[in-house]
Amino acid sequence: MKKLVCSLGLLVACLLFFAACDNSRDPAPAAGSTGSTTTPAAPAASPSAATPAAGAARPFEITFWTALTGKNAEALQELVDKYNSSQDKIRVQAVSQGNYWENGTKLQAALVSDTYPVMTMLEVSQVGEFGLRGALADLAPYFTAVERARFVDGLVKQGVMDGKFVAVPYNRSTPILFYNKDMLRAAGLDESGPKTWDELRSFSQKISDPPRNIYGFECPVDIWFIQAGIFQQNGSVFTSDMRRTAFQLEAGVKLVAFWQDMVKEGSMKAPLGQDYNSWDVAMDDLVTQKVAMIFSSTADLTGLIEATDGHFALAAAFLPAGEKRASPTGGAFLTVFDKSSDEQKAAAVDFIKFLTRADNDAQFSKATGYLPVVKDALDEPVLKELYARHPQYQVAYDQLQYTQDIPPIVGFREMSIIIQEELKAAMVDTSVTPRQALDNAARQVQNLIK
Amino acid sequence: MASIEFRGVVKVYDKKNLVIDDLNLLIEDGSFTVLVGPSGCGKTTALRIIAGLEEVTKGSVLIGDEDVTKKEPGDRDVAMVFQNYAIYPHMTVKENIEFGLVNAKVPKAEREVVVAAVLKQVGLERHVDEKPSKLSGGQRQRVALARAISKKPRVFLMDEPLSNLDAKLRNQMRRELVELHNKLKTTFVFVTHDQIEAMTMGDCIVIMCDGRIRQKGAPQRVYNDPDNVFVARFIGDPGMNVYPMEGGGFFGFRPRKVGFAGSGDNGAGVDASGDDGPADNASGDDAVSWPGRVAAKEILGSEVLYCVKTKLGDVMLKTSSAGRGMDDLATVSVPRKNLVFFDQNEDRVRDENEIRRLAGGRLGA
Amino acid sequence: MRFFRSHAALLFLLPALAGILIFIIYPIAYSFHISFFDWDMISGKKTFVGFGRYEHLLGDPKFIQVIVNTVVYMFSMVAVTVALALFLAAWLNKSSLVHNLAQTAIFTPHIVSTISVVLLWMWVMNPDIGLLNYVMEKMGVDRLLALFGIKKMMWLESRTTALFSFIVIGVWKTLGYNTLVLLAGMQSIPGQIYEGAALDKASSLRKFYKITVPLLSPSLFFLLIVNVTSSFQTFESVNVISKGGPLNSTNMMVHWIYQTGFEFYRISDSSVGSVLLLLIIGLATYSNFRLLSNKVHYQ
Structure with missing residues (x-):
C-alpha cells in the first residue's frame, strides 16, 4: 500500500513538473497589444502559410477561417474560387469552422498553439474580444483614404478601435x-x-x-x-x-x-x-x-x-x-491576425479588397441577404434589380443612416x-x-x- | 403438535397438469412421516400444500382439527426446511433465526432466550454473528433447521433437506433429525426421493407415485409386505425382483431371499455343473430355481450384490458368499415361502387360494 | 528478446497506458496548472495568481449557484429515479403480455439519443402549445395548481420550475435503464427465500424492504454510482434548451465550464471549475464507497 501511494505520488509530481515546464514555451505577447501602428514587429511565422516567395512559380497561400454554413457558405466559396482563378499570385484556402462561436473557440486554441489562420471572420462581439486584446492587425496602412471612404459609414464604425482599422465589414446585418x-x-x-x-x-x-x-x-x-x-x-x-x-x-x-x-x-x-x-x-x-x-x-x-x-x-x-x-448592426467582419507576416497581411488585404469590390459585394449581398458594405455596390445591376423587385431590401439599407452601436468591450x-x-x-x-x-x-x- | 389431514385434495397446474388426484391422507400427530417416491410423484407438492405455499384446486387440508385450506403460510404455525436452505444471505445467523419471531412481535428478551437455546441445540453458538456465506453447507442447513425450531411450530416440514450434503454429513444429520424428533415430539413430515432415508428415519412411510398414495405404513411392514409391484420394486436396495407370469400376474422375491443353488450361504465351493441339482438351502419342491450366468458383482463390504442373467430376466442377489466370479455359471434358487404374488393390476395377492389359482404349476417355466 | 519476455506485460500495456497518460492524466494535470494562472489565450498573457481565481469564483454567488444546481439536480435525479425504478421493477416482476409491453416501453427512452429526447421535451413542455399543459388542462390539473397560486405552469421558462423540468426530463430518460437493472436483480433472487419469509410471517411490505431491497443492494449500489457520475455530466440538455437560464437556474457545472472557457474566453476560470468538479465527483464517489460498500451484500 505504501509503495502504491509513493509511486502514484511520484507520477503526479512528474506530470505537474512537466506541465509547469510548459511555462517557458508561451509566446511573447503579440507586438500589436500595446499598439504599434506603423512597422509591425518581427512576427512569429505562421506555420499555415507556405514559403513566402512573392512572384515565384508557386502562388502564395493564405488560410481563411469562415463561420458560414449552408447557402451562405456556398456564396462565399464562389467568390473565393473566383479570386483564386482570377490570378495566380495568391491562393486563398477558405475553411468553414461552423458558426461564429465554434469558430471563436477554435481560434482561441489555435492562437496558443500557433496554428491560427491568416485571416478570419469575426462576429461583432468577437471583434471586441480579439481586437481589445491586441490580436488583430491594423489594416489602415493598406487602405487609401479613398478606399476607406467606399465603405458604408454605419457599417464600418465598429471595425475601428483606438484609431486602428482592425476589422473590415463583410456579412453585416441590421x-x-x-x-x-x-x-x-x-x-x-x-x-x-x-x-x-x-x-x-x-x-x-x-x-x-x-x-x-x-x-x-x-x-x-x-x-x-x-x-x-x-x-x-x-x-x-x-x-x-x-x-x-x-x-x-x-x-x-x-x-x-x-x-x-x-x-x-x-x-x-x-x-x-x-x-x-x-x-x-x-x-x-x-x-x-x-x-x-x-x-x-x-x-x-x-x-x-x-x-x-x-x-x-x-x-x-x-x-x-x-x-x-x-x-x-450585427453580423461579422473580416480580420487579419497581427501575428501574421507582412507578406501574409498584404495578401489577405488583396483578397479583402477583391471581396469588397462593388460587383462581388453585390453578388454576395444578393445571394445571402446581408447588407452591401460598400456604397458603390448599390449601383450594380444585380442589386438594383433586387431592390426594385423587393423594396424591403432597400429599407434595411436606408436604415443604415441611423446606426448606433455599443463600443467594443471585453x-x-x-x-x-x-x-x-x-x-x-x-x-x-x-x-x-x-x-x-x-x-x-x-x-x-x-x-x-x- | 398436530395431526395433518388431506381430504379429497386435487392439485392441477395451468389447467392441464394434474399433479395430485384425490389425495386422502392422515398423518398422525407426533409421527415422523416420510413422503417418498420418484420425481414428479407429487410428494413435494403435497408438502407445500401443507405449508400453504401451494393452493389446492379442490379439497381441504386440516392441521389439528382446523381447516387451514385458506390460511396464509405464516398463520398455519408450521415451519419448513428447504432443500436449498433458503436462509437469508444478507442476515447473520442470529438475524436469520429470529426473523420469524420479530415478525410475530415477540419481545426482545424472550427472543434472546429462544435464539440462544436453539443455537445451542444445533451447535452453532460460535457462529452467531456470521453471515451464511462464511458457513459450510452443513452449517447452513443447521441455520435453516434452527430457524424452523425457533418458531416452535405444530408441524415441521422438510423438503429433501439432506440432498445437498455429502454422504457422511447426511448420515450424521439423519441421526440428529431423528433425535430432534424424539426430543420435541412434534409432527415431522419429511420428503425425500431416497428410499433408504425414508426407511431409516421414518416411523411411517407414505409411498407416492403419479400423485397417488401407493402404500402407507411402518418401514418394516412396507418392506416385508408390499401392497403392489411399485412399492415392492421401489423399497429396498435394490428393490424386489419382480417378473411377469405367463397367463397374467406377477411374482417376486427380495434379493436377500434368493441364493445360489448348490452352495450353502456360506460360500463353500462352487457347483460348476450349474444345472438342476438339489439346492442345499431348499428341497426340490420347496424352491424354484433357474440357471444363469453372473453378469455383475458389487462388493458392499459385508455382503456382495450379484446380478445373474437367467431366462427370467436379471436376478439381483444379495449374499455374503463372495465366491462367484464374473461370467460364472450359477443357478439361483428361491424357497417358495419367500415368493410374493401380484395380480394383473399389479396389486398384491395374499389369499392362498388366489395365489394357487394364479400361479399354480406355472412357475419355473 | 529476454527483455521482451520478462517485461511482456508492461510492453503490451504500453499503448493503452500511453493513451491514458496523454489524453486523460496529462490534461487533468494541465488543468490544475492552468487554474493557478490568469491566462488570456487570445493575447497570450499568462500571469501566476495562485489561488486568486479560486477565491474569486468561490465568492461569486452565480458560481456557487451553479454548484448548487448541479448538486440539487444530482440528488433529485438519483433519489427519484432509483426509488421509482424500484417500485416499477417490483410491479413489473411478473410475466404477462402487458408486463412485457410495459418493459419495452419503459426501456425505449434509454435507446433514443439525448439530443432527440431533449428537443422533444422542449416542445412538449412549451407552456403555450406544448402537450403537457394541454393534457393538464384537459384533466383539470391546472385548477389544482391554481389552488397553490400557480396560474400557468411555465416549465422550462421560469426560474422556479426550470430545474424541476430538467429533472423530469432526466428521470424520464434514465428510468428505463434503472428499472431493467433492478428487475434483473430481482429475478435473480431465489423464490424460495420469499417462501421462507412467508412462513416467517413476513407481510409483503416487510418482504420488500427486509429481503428484496437488501438483496438488491449490489444493483442499487451500481445504479447509485452510475447515476451520480452521469448526472454530473449533464451538458446536452442544458446547452440545447436553456444555456443555463432562466437566470442561471439550470446552469450546471459541465455547461458552465464549457461556456466560460469557450464562449467567454475565460480559460483560467474554466479550469478552476474543472478542478472543483473533479474534486466534487471524487468526493461523492469516495463517500459512496466508504459509507455504503459494507452495506452492500454480494451473494
Whole structure:
C-alpha cells in the first residue's frame, strides 16, 4: 500500500513538473497589444502559410477561417474560387469552422498553439474580444483614404478601435420591422406600418386578439433589440468611458416598461426559447399569421420572402422611433491576425479588397441577404434589380443612416446573456418591475467590467 | 403438535397438469412421516400444500382439527426446511433465526432466550454473528433447521433437506433429525426421493407415485409386505425382483431371499455343473430355481450384490458368499415361502387360494 | 528478446497506458496548472495568481449557484429515479403480455439519443402549445395548481420550475435503464427465500424492504454510482434548451465550464471549475464507497 501511494505520488509530481515546464514555451505577447501602428514587429511565422516567395512559380497561400454554413457558405466559396482563378499570385484556402462561436473557440486554441489562420471572420462581439486584446492587425496602412471612404459609414464604425482599422465589414446585418400588410389593412391601419413606439402599441392593440392567440407585435428578448430600444430612447448601454453600466437608467426603464405593459395588456407576445430558438418562434408566428409585426434581422429577409410568397404581403420598415430613430448592426467582419507576416497581411488585404469590390459585394449581398458594405455596390445591376423587385431590401439599407452601436468591450457575450436573462424573466413574470430587472442585471454586469 | 389431514385434495397446474388426484391422507400427530417416491410423484407438492405455499384446486387440508385450506403460510404455525436452505444471505445467523419471531412481535428478551437455546441445540453458538456465506453447507442447513425450531411450530416440514450434503454429513444429520424428533415430539413430515432415508428415519412411510398414495405404513411392514409391484420394486436396495407370469400376474422375491443353488450361504465351493441339482438351502419342491450366468458383482463390504442373467430376466442377489466370479455359471434358487404374488393390476395377492389359482404349476417355466 | 519476455506485460500495456497518460492524466494535470494562472489565450498573457481565481469564483454567488444546481439536480435525479425504478421493477416482476409491453416501453427512452429526447421535451413542455399543459388542462390539473397560486405552469421558462423540468426530463430518460437493472436483480433472487419469509410471517411490505431491497443492494449500489457520475455530466440538455437560464437556474457545472472557457474566453476560470468538479465527483464517489460498500451484500 505504501509503495502504491509513493509511486502514484511520484507520477503526479512528474506530470505537474512537466506541465509547469510548459511555462517557458508561451509566446511573447503579440507586438500589436500595446499598439504599434506603423512597422509591425518581427512576427512569429505562421506555420499555415507556405514559403513566402512573392512572384515565384508557386502562388502564395493564405488560410481563411469562415463561420458560414449552408447557402451562405456556398456564396462565399464562389467568390473565393473566383479570386483564386482570377490570378495566380495568391491562393486563398477558405475553411468553414461552423458558426461564429465554434469558430471563436477554435481560434482561441489555435492562437496558443500557433496554428491560427491568416485571416478570419469575426462576429461583432468577437471583434471586441480579439481586437481589445491586441490580436488583430491594423489594416489602415493598406487602405487609401479613398478606399476607406467606399465603405458604408454605419457599417464600418465598429471595425475601428483606438484609431486602428482592425476589422473590415463583410456579412453585416441590421434589425428591421417585418409586418403583414394584409393584417394591418384588415384592421384599418396605415399600411406603411407604425412609425413610432406609440403607433406600434396602438396598432398592436387593434390587431391583438389573445383568446384566438393572435398578437399585434412579437419581439425576441435579445440584446440586439434591447440595445435598439435603449438607443431609441436616447440612452446608452454603457457610460462613454465604458467603465460603468448605463442601461439601467431611464431609457432602459422606459423600454422594459413599454414591453411589459404591452405583454400585460395582451398586445405583445414575448417568444419563449433560448437564443435563436426564440427568433425562430417569432418568424414562425409571422409566417403563420399569428402575429402581425415582428423585429428580426435583414439576414432573414430572403427566407421570409420565400416563406410568405403567395400567402400575404410581407413588408419591411424602419424600427419604430422612440425619441429618435436608432438601430444597431450585427453580423461579422473580416480580420487579419497581427501575428501574421507582412507578406501574409498584404495578401489577405488583396483578397479583402477583391471581396469588397462593388460587383462581388453585390453578388454576395444578393445571394445571402446581408447588407452591401460598400456604397458603390448599390449601383450594380444585380442589386438594383433586387431592390426594385423587393423594396424591403432597400429599407434595411436606408436604415443604415441611423446606426448606433455599443463600443467594443471585453466580456460582451457574457454581459449580453445576463441582460437578456433578467429582462426575459421580467417578461415571463410581469410582477417584476423594470427597475428590479434592470438593477439586477446592472449589478452583475458591473462586476464583469474589468 | 398436530395431526395433518388431506381430504379429497386435487392439485392441477395451468389447467392441464394434474399433479395430485384425490389425495386422502392422515398423518398422525407426533409421527415422523416420510413422503417418498420418484420425481414428479407429487410428494413435494403435497408438502407445500401443507405449508400453504401451494393452493389446492379442490379439497381441504386440516392441521389439528382446523381447516387451514385458506390460511396464509405464516398463520398455519408450521415451519419448513428447504432443500436449498433458503436462509437469508444478507442476515447473520442470529438475524436469520429470529426473523420469524420479530415478525410475530415477540419481545426482545424472550427472543434472546429462544435464539440462544436453539443455537445451542444445533451447535452453532460460535457462529452467531456470521453471515451464511462464511458457513459450510452443513452449517447452513443447521441455520435453516434452527430457524424452523425457533418458531416452535405444530408441524415441521422438510423438503429433501439432506440432498445437498455429502454422504457422511447426511448420515450424521439423519441421526440428529431423528433425535430432534424424539426430543420435541412434534409432527415431522419429511420428503425425500431416497428410499433408504425414508426407511431409516421414518416411523411411517407414505409411498407416492403419479400423485397417488401407493402404500402407507411402518418401514418394516412396507418392506416385508408390499401392497403392489411399485412399492415392492421401489423399497429396498435394490428393490424386489419382480417378473411377469405367463397367463397374467406377477411374482417376486427380495434379493436377500434368493441364493445360489448348490452352495450353502456360506460360500463353500462352487457347483460348476450349474444345472438342476438339489439346492442345499431348499428341497426340490420347496424352491424354484433357474440357471444363469453372473453378469455383475458389487462388493458392499459385508455382503456382495450379484446380478445373474437367467431366462427370467436379471436376478439381483444379495449374499455374503463372495465366491462367484464374473461370467460364472450359477443357478439361483428361491424357497417358495419367500415368493410374493401380484395380480394383473399389479396389486398384491395374499389369499392362498388366489395365489394357487394364479400361479399354480406355472412357475419355473 | 529476454527483455521482451520478462517485461511482456508492461510492453503490451504500453499503448493503452500511453493513451491514458496523454489524453486523460496529462490534461487533468494541465488543468490544475492552468487554474493557478490568469491566462488570456487570445493575447497570450499568462500571469501566476495562485489561488486568486479560486477565491474569486468561490465568492461569486452565480458560481456557487451553479454548484448548487448541479448538486440539487444530482440528488433529485438519483433519489427519484432509483426509488421509482424500484417500485416499477417490483410491479413489473411478473410475466404477462402487458408486463412485457410495459418493459419495452419503459426501456425505449434509454435507446433514443439525448439530443432527440431533449428537443422533444422542449416542445412538449412549451407552456403555450406544448402537450403537457394541454393534457393538464384537459384533466383539470391546472385548477389544482391554481389552488397553490400557480396560474400557468411555465416549465422550462421560469426560474422556479426550470430545474424541476430538467429533472423530469432526466428521470424520464434514465428510468428505463434503472428499472431493467433492478428487475434483473430481482429475478435473480431465489423464490424460495420469499417462501421462507412467508412462513416467517413476513407481510409483503416487510418482504420488500427486509429481503428484496437488501438483496438488491449490489444493483442499487451500481445504479447509485452510475447515476451520480452521469448526472454530473449533464451538458446536452442544458446547452440545447436553456444555456443555463432562466437566470442561471439550470446552469450546471459541465455547461458552465464549457461556456466560460469557450464562449467567454475565460480559460483560467474554466479550469478552476474543472478542478472543483473533479474534486466534487471524487468526493461523492469516495463517500459512496466508504459509507455504503459494507452495506452492500454480494451473494
